[in-house]
Amino acid sequence: MTKLKFTKMHGLGNDFMVIDGINQKFNPSTAPIAAWAQRHTGVGFDQLLLIEAPRQAEADFRYRIFNADGSEVEQCGNGARCFARFVYDKGLSSKKQIVVETAGGVIMPRLNDDGLVTVDMGVPLLAPEQIPFAAIDEEDARSISHQLVIGNETVSVTCINMGNPHAVIVVEDIEQAPVHRLGAAIENHKQFPQRVNVGFMQIVASRRIRLRVFERGVGETQACGTGACAAVVAGISLGLLGDDEPVEVNLPGGQLLISWQQQPDAHVWMTGPTQSVFDGEIDYL
Numbered sequence: 381m382t383k384l385k386f387t388k389m390h391g392l393g394n395d396f397m398v399i400d401g402i403n404q405k406f407n408p409s410t411a412p413i414a415a416w417a418q419r420h421t422g423v424g425f426d427q428l429l430l431i432e433a434p435r436q437a438e439a440d441f442r443y444r445i446f447n448a449d450g451s452e453v454e455q456c457g458n459g460a461r462c463f464a465r466f467v468y469d470k471g472l473s474s475k476k477q478i479v480v481e482t483a484g485g486v487i488m489p490r491l492n493d494d495g496l497v498t499v500d501m502g503v504p505l506l507a508p509e510q511i512p513f514a515a516i517d518e519e520d521a522r523s524i525s526h527q528l529v530i531g532n533e534t535v536s537v538t539c540i541n542m543g544n545p546h547a548v549i550v551v552e553d554i555e556q557a558p559v560h561r562l563g564a565a566i567e568n569h570k571q572f573p574q575r576v577n578v579g580f581m582q583i584v585a586s587r588r589i590r591l592r593v594f595e596r597g598v599g600e601t602q603a604c605g606t607g608a609c610a611a612v613v614a615g616i617s618l619g620l621l622g623d624d625e626p627v628e629v630n631l632p633g634g635q636l637l638i639s640w641q642q643q644p645d646a647h648v649w650m651t652g653p654t655q656s657v658f659d660g661e662i663d664y665l
């Protein structure tokens with residue numbers, strides 16, 4: 381039995397177990413991660429974030445992400461900010477802007493002088509095959525919104541890939557949104573072959589939304605960074621939000637600022653806080 385060092389961090393209450401996999405040996409596997417994620421018997425977290433050496437010469441680090449159910453996923457926005465804070469604070473890098481390789485593409489987090497972190501989250505993808513989403517026919521494939529049948533209900537979803545898959549639903553009142561009633565059914569809907577994160581968005585003004593996200597492999601979280609990016613891209617694409625100024629995204633855990641201009645190849649930018657909670661050690665075989 382060896383001891384594995386970790387740091388507990390969060391971004392707006394979306395919480396993480398962060399592991400330096402460069403200076404200690406850690407081979408991630410589902411069972412220990414799912415056990416450590418448990419809130420009563422483990423460390424308790426939404427995602428485990430693993431820092432590794434990059435595979436591509438142009439990147440500073442490789443960033444791997446595991447959901448609370450132990451599944452490895454492609455991207456995590458709140459985690460990206462915590463990742464950048466961790467590698468700087470722990471002396472793994474002296475750079476305030478880093479290039480990070482993920483399974484969902486290259487992202488570039490930057491530590492700002494005001495303590496916030498801004499991340500270039502890359503280009504959002506909207507085509508069904510890029511989500512991935514199985515459209516029912518060609519007309520459905522061309523549409524920005526898709527009618528999803530769940531039991532005897534039909535829900536209109538806009539699908540965005542931010543490195544990871546998101547389905548965004550516009551609701552009138554965020555407090556009454558069917559996050560728990562429909563979240564898991566949409567996450568596991570047969571038209572999403574890799575499952576999906578489900579965002580419920582209330583438009584408050586042309587540059588302000590409220591958002592709750594039922595995350596794939598976790599359930600509802602306090603905040604979801606990629607979910608915030610996806611919601612803003614969906615809102616702008618649907619003509620419900622403007623793209624001339626950053627959009628304030630108000631999540632249960634706090635606020636993110638998201639910018640995207642509706643042009644081919646435009647990147648999404650996310651700005652928000654990070655917080656370290658404690659350092660710990662855990663037994664590891």
Ligand SMILES: N[C@@H](CCC[C@H](N)C(=O)O)C(=O)O
Nearest residue numbers: 456457458544596604605606
């Ligand atoms: N909390 C995250 C997203 C984490 C991954 C997601 N649950 C998935 O399965 O894709 C964020 O801040 O983006």
